[in-house]
Amino acid sequence: MTKLELLKKQQDSLKGEIVALLDDYLIGSIGKSPSMSGHNLTTKVDGKTVTLYARKAIVPKALEMGKRYNKMWELIQKLSKVNWERLNLENK
Secondary structure: OOHHHHHHHHHHHHHHHHHHHOOOOOOOEEEEOOOOOOEEEEEEEOOEEEEEEEOHHHHHHHHHHHHHHHHHHHHHHHHHHHHHHHHHHHOO
16 A cells, blocks of 8 residues: 555544544633632634633533544644645645
């Protein structure tokens, strides 16, 4: 198997993993301030950082969704690296 074929296989695998994470993800971080009784979600909206109140009941799911986003971001970075390698190999 050639280097190009291996990269294509790796690219397909990464795409599949990314697609699997697309359903339930959340951009931002869940935190709890010592001065507040509840949790909050800090995220960007229209380029500005905002903090939204998060009910206690949704905190576990929101944390899980945040982890899914972080994993997806790591996979996208890996995919970009593979794409760059393929581009260079295909255009020698």
